[in-house]
Amino acid sequence: MSALETARDRFVAEHRAFAAARAGEPAWLAGHRRDALAAFAARGLPSTREEEWRYTSLAPLAALPFALAEPAPLDRAILEELATPLFACSLYAFANGRARPELSSAPGLPGGARCDSLAALLGDGASPVEARLDHYVDIKAHPFAALNSAFASDGAVVRAPRGVAIEQPLHLVFASVTGDRPQVTHPRVVIVAAAGSRVTIVQDHVSVGDGPGFTNAVTEVHVGTGAHVHWVLLQREHDAHFHVSNLQVRQERDSSFSAHTLTLGGRLVRNDAGLLLAGEGAECQLDGLFIGGGTSVLDNHTEVDHAVPHGTSRELYKGVLGGAARGVFRGRVIVRPDAQKTSASQSNANLLLGARAEVDTKPQLEIYADDVKCSHGATIGRLDEDALFYLRSRGLSAERARDLLTRGFALEVLERLPGRALSEGLDDAVVACLRRAQREEEAP
Amino acid sequence: MAKPMLELVNVHATAGGAEILKGLDLAIRPGEVHAMMGPNGSGKSTLANVLAGRPSVEVTKGEVRFEGRDLTLLSAEERAREGIFLAFQYPVEIPGVANMYFLKAALNAVRRHRGEDELDAMDFLALAREKTKLVEMDEKLMQRSVNEGFSGGEKKRNEILQMAILEPKLAVLDETDSGLDIDALRIVANGVNALRSPERSMLVITHYQRLLDYIVPDVVHVLAGGRIVKTGGKELAFELEEKGYGWVEGAAAG
Numbered sequence: 214m215s216a217l218e219t220a221r222d223r224f225v226a227e228h229r230a231f232a233a234a235r236a237g238e239p240a241w242l243a244g245h246r247r248d249a250l251a252a253f254a255a256r257g258l259p260s261t262r263e264e265e266w267r268y269t270s271l272a273p274l275a276a277l278p279f280a281l282a283e284p285a286p287l288d289r290a291i292l293e294e295l296a297t298p299l300f301a302c303s304l305y306a307f308a309n310g311r312a313r314p315e316l317s318s319a320p321g322l323p324g325g326a327r328c329d330s331l332a333a334l335l336g337d338g339a340s341p342v343e344a345r346l347d348h349y350v351d352i353k354a355h356p357f358a359a360l361n362s363a364f365a366s367d368g369a370v371v372r373a374p375r376g377v378a379i380e381q382p383l384h385l386v387f388a389s390v391t392g393d394r395p396q397v398t399h400p401r402v403v404i405v406a407a408a409g410s411r412v413t414i415v416q417d418h419v420s421v422g423d424g425p426g427f428t429n430a431v432t433e434v435h436v437g438t439g440a441h442v443h444w445v446l447l448q449r450e451h452d453a454h455f456h457v458s459n460l461q462v463r464q465e466r467d468s469s470f471s472a473h474t475l476t477l478g479g480r481l482v483r484n485d486a487g488l489l490l491a492g493e494g495a496e497c498q499l500d501g502l503f504i505g506g507g508t509s510v511l512d513n514h515t516e517v518d519h520a521v522p523h524g525t526s527r528e529l530y531k532g533v534l535g536g537a538a539r540g541v542f543r544g545r546v547i548v549r550p551d552a553q554k555t556s557a558s559q560s561n562a563n564l565l566l567g568a569r570a571e572v573d574t575k576p577q578l579e580i581y582a583d584d585v586k587c588s589h590g591a592t593i594g595r596l597d598e599d600a601l602f603y604l605r606s607r608g609l610s611a612e613r614a615r616d617l618l619t620r621g622f623a624l625e626v627l628e629r630l631p632g633r634a635l636s637e638g639l640d641d642a643v644v645a646c647l648r649r650a651q652r653e654e655e656a657p
Numbered sequence: 658m659a660k661p662m663l664e665l666v667n668v669h670a671t672a673g674g675a676e677i678l679k680g681l682d683l684a685i686r687p688g689e690v691h692a693m694m695g696p697n698g699s700g701k702s703t704l705a706n707v708l709a710g711r712p713s714v715e716v717t718k719g720e721v722r723f724e725g726r727d728l729t730l731l732s733a734e735e736r737a738r739e740g741i742f743l744a745f746q747y748p749v750e751i752p753g754v755a756n757m758y759f760l761k762a763a764l765n766a767v768r769r770h771r772g773e774d775e776l777d778a779m780d781f782l783a784l785a786r787e788k789t790k791l792v793e794m795d796e797k798l799m800q801r802s803v804n805e806g807f808s809g810g811e812k813k814r815n816e817i818l819q820m821a822i823l824e825p826k827l828a829v830l831d832e833t834d835s836g837l838d839i840d841a842l843r844i845v846a847n848g849v850n851a852l853r854s855p856e857r858s859m860l861v862i863t864h865y866q867r868l869l870d871y872i873v874p875d876v877v878h879v880l881a882g883g884r885i886v887k888t889g890g891k892e893l894a895f896e897l898e899e900k901g902y903g904w905v906e907g908a909a910a911g
Contacts, residue, residue, distance in 0.1 A: 598713070603749040606709050607763035607819060608737035608770070617762075621753025621802070 220275035221257040225250065227280060228363055235366075241341050249352055249362035256356035268541045268573045269483055269512045274455050279397040279427045281364065282309035285390035287421065292316055292386065295419045299638050302384030302415060303328075309390050310398035311367050324377035326412070328385075331401055332367040345370070345403045349433045349461035355485060357457045361399040361431040368401030373410035373440070382413040382443075382632065389450060391424030402432040406440040408465075413443040413631050420450040420478070427455040434460070436468040438492065443631035444470070446484070449477040449642065452507060452649075456482045466492030473630050475639065476503035476511050477646040483512045490517070490524040490552075499528040501542075502626040504643070506535035506567065506650035516545045517559075519552040526556075531626050532563040533619055534570035535650030542574040546589070550581045559589040564622050566596065566651055619647040659686045660725075662858050663708070663827055668719035669883075670700075670707050677703040679883035680719070685827070688855040692869055692894065693862045695880035696902040701862045702746060704880070705831040708860070709743035710736050723827065737763075738770035740826030744816040744833050751803035756815070759803050760785065764822055788821040792848040810841035817848040828852070829860045834868040846871030866898035879905045 214222075228250050232243065258275055259266040287308035296304055305328055306316035312330030322328065334344060352359035369385050387400050406412055418428055428450065436442045448456050456479045464470050476482050482505075488497050503511040511534075517526045532540040542561040563572040576589040596618055604614035623643055630636045661684040670678040677700045685691050695701050706714040707721060710733035721728040728736065751759065764784075765775040776784065789796050792814040804812050813833055820828055830849065834842055849872050853859070861872055869877070869891065877894050879887040879902075886905050887893065897905070 597749070600749045600751055602709075602711050602733060603745065603751070604759070604763075605733040606711075606737055606743055606745075607759070607823065608734050608766035609762060610734055610766070611732070613762070613766075614734075617754050617759070618751065621751060624753035 216272055216275040217258040217260055221254065223278060224360060225254050231281065231364060238335070239338065242335065245341070245346060246363050249347070249359045252352045253356050253359035253363055256353070256359065259356060265514065268539070269481070269510055271481075274427065274481055277395040277425055277427075279395045282389070282396035282398045282426075284311055285309045285392070287313060287316060287388055287390055289316055291421055292388065295388070296384060296386055296417075299382070299384050299415060299417070299635065302382040305369060305383065305385045307367065307385065307387045307400065309388070309396070310400055312369075319383075322379055325374045326377050326379050326410075327370075327372045328383055329370045330367055331365070331370050331403070334370055335366070345405060345433060345435075346401070347433075348435070349463050349489070350431060350459060355459055357429050358431050358459045361401060361429050361459070364399040365401040365431070368403070370403045371405070371412065371414060373406045373412045375407040375437075376409040378411040379413070382415050382635070384415045384417060387416070387418045387428070387430070388421050389419070389426040389428060389454065391420060391422040391426045393424055395425035395427070397427040397429060400428065400430045402430070404432070404434040404442060404444070406434075406436050406442045408437040409439045410437065411441040413445075415445040415447065415635070417447040418450055418456065420454055423451050423453065425453065426450065428457070430456075430458045432458070432460045434462040434470070436462065436464045436470045438465045439467045440465070441469045442471075444472050445630060445635065446472070446474045447477070447639075448475065448479055448482055450479055452478055452509065453480045454478060455480060458484045460484070460486040462488045462497075464488065464490050464492060464495040464497060467494040468492060469496045471498040471631065472500065473626070474501040474503075474513070475643070476501070476505070477642055479505070479509060479511070481510045484514065486515045488517045488526070490519050490526070491521065493521045494523045496525040497527070498629070499526065500626050500629050501530035502623055502643070503530070503540060504533045504623070504646045504650050505538040505540070506652070508537050510539045510541070512541035514543045517547070517557065519546070519548045519555045519557065521549075521551060522553045522555070524552060524555050526558070528559040529626060529629070530561045531623060532561070532572055533566065533623060533647060533650055534563065534572060535566040535652075537567060537569035538650070539570070540572040542572070542591070543577070544575070544589075545577045545579065546587065548578070548580045548582050548585050548587065552582050553584045555582060555585040555587070557585070557587045561591040563591075563593045564596065564619065565593060566619070615651055616644065616648060619651065620644055623647065661685060662687050662724060663860075664720070664722040666720040668707065668721060669717045670703055670714055671717055672703050672706070672714045676717070677883055678707065681880075681884055683878070683885065685858045685860060687858055689876065690853065690859040690861060690872065690874045691876045691878060692874035693860060693878050693880055694864070694866070694894065694897060696906065697864070699880045700883045701880055702831055705743055705829050705862055708736075708741060708827075708829050709733060734766070737823070738767050742820050742823055742825035742828045744813075744820060744828065744830045746832040746835060748804050748812040748816055750805045752805050754803050755799075756801055756803050757785065757799040760819060760822055763819070767823055784822065788818055791821055791851055792817045793844050794818055809836040810838070813837060813841065813845050814848070817845055821848065821852060826856065827858045827860070829862065831862045832864060833861070834863055834865060842868065843871060866894045869894045881906050
């Protein structure tokens with residue numbers, strides 16, 4: 214039996230104990246979990262023989278016997294230190310996958326808007342419609358999303374009613390409080406923005422402690438007619454952490470959505486993002502910045518589906534890779550036969566700092582309509598020696614010069630974050646991360 | 658006579674594996690402005706890079722002394738902090754690094770080295786305002802990324818602005834006139850002339866005599882085949898303009 218199969222069976226076996234302990238759950242939820250587990254078991258952990266996983270081996274993940282994370286204490290001081298750069302937000306805390314309302318500092322939301330814990334909603338007997346599980350994610354196509362659905366028990370459900378604008382970003386902090394034992398969490402985030410509403414959500418994953426951990430997150434978003442949703446995913450767990458995330462979005466007419474994925478840590482990170490532009494005149498922006506050193510593997514897969522006319526999509530991903538790190542970008546833009554007057558652009562730029570760093574990039578346009586404006590491109594480069602010399606010739610140290618150039622490269626993505634407070638608040642973390650990636654290159 | 662600030666003795670240097678400088682001698686005293694003229698490929702830019710410490714240019718033989726110290730032992734940034742400044746022939750575009758931020762970082766690196774206090778944002782802004790006037794530069798360019806999207810003239814003015822802010826002891830101007838129209842040339846030259854002082858030396862590298870109408874040198878050298886083949890007063894530049902480089906290249910071969 215292969216290591217991938219062994220790992221699959223371990224997750225399946227653990228689910229038996231998990232389900233047995235939740236005998237009181239409503240029948241629909243138990244059934245939903247069973248189906249999800251079956252979908253996961255049928256697919257198993259994908260091997261590199263599968264096209265979608267060609268560059269990303271799951272062997273290191275399969276090698277660790279991950280068990281569901283136990284509840285763990287989370288110190289308020291530590292949480293506040295982690296959250297400080299984003300202090301302007303309402304804070305919702307989760308520790309090892311469980312909502313911790315006593316650590317949260319969220320003022321009331323306007324106009325009946327809500328941010329509830331999924332566990333609380335399910336505990337109150339929420340209906341399948343209210344919980345909105347797997348409305349937009351295809352668990353047959355995404356085995357890790359299926360695994361998340363099988364175990365999903367907590368997370369955040371954000372609801373913005375019709376016409377309500379939530380001005381302050383909602384900051385969801387998911388802390389992996391690790392110990393000696395390899396542990397996994399399956400956080401779930403659901404965002405439902407009704408017609409004409411507006412909301413910004415920062416989904417922030419952090420580590421407390423440096424023990425082995427795995428985050429397997431799923432986020433589903435419905436952007437109603439004319440609604441505006443900004444979503445920021447921060448992956449800043451420690452450099453040995455595993456993270457798989459899946460974002461699935463459905464956009465209605467004249468809606469606007471932006472996703473900004475910042476990967477600042479992790480040994481193996483795989484992000485899938487799928488956006489369906491289902492209503493005419495919808496606009497989306499899909500940005501990513503992934504920075505890694507050592508032997509980390511940072512893999513981003515995106516898919517934007519223009520199903521109807523007059524849609525706009527803008528995509529910019531940038532990677533900075535030191536040491537022997539590996540980056541993957543695969544972006545697919547589909548323009549369906551009916552989707553005339555679509556405007557789509559897609560770009561992936563990569564900066565290799567490490568002699569052994571690598572990136573595999575594949576921007577992809579599939580156009581079935583004839584009156585569209587589409588562009589795509591990818592670049593891979595190294596630090597410009599002339600630029601380094603120029604900066605040094607003005608008295609800046611080689612280290613400072615490299616800091617400035619790498620930050621300059623990353624800045625374009627940072628500046629596109631929703632709100633100056635976020636761009637500025639994350640600047641230091643990005644610079645520190647760039648330095649780490651650089652340093653790992655300099656080590657023998 | 659004062660001791661030379663910069664002294665090169667029998668300097669040989671390679672760039673890209675080829676020997677470009679083949680026994681160059683040069684001495685510049687404090688306050689002197691020397692012009693280095695020469696045809697394409699004579700080694701003018703290699704000389705500039707030898708002085709500024711570009712890693713891809715290697716001194717294989719001879720001595721390069723600045724204020725009595727062996728310059729080849731210093732990195733590019735150490736030379737800058739000691740007071741050597743190179744105005745680039747092709748200033749580099751640096752996306753994502755604001756001009757103002759870069760200049761402040763550079764000045765403070767130099768000031769720290771001199772044991773002076775760093776300037777804060779307010780003091781630096783005042784200094785930058787004053788110096789941008791000197792080179793007639795639009796202040797808006799200070800907020801933009803370094804040289805990104807600048808015109809040729811704006812890039813060269815930005816070089817002179819950097820020089821005015823860093824106040825080097827030795828300024829090396831590498832073909833600062835190339836690509837400039839007559840107005841831009843006048844502005845750049847005015848900026849340079851304003852920085853002339855008894856303590857500051859300059860090496861003005863150029864292909865054309867034209868620049869020397871504006872920046873009048875004390876000494877003119879002609880470089881050909883990696884060696885100085887002729888040295889004279891400012892009238893040498895006119896002679897060269899009249900007779901062409903063939904005149905001295907013949908001398909180099911002979």
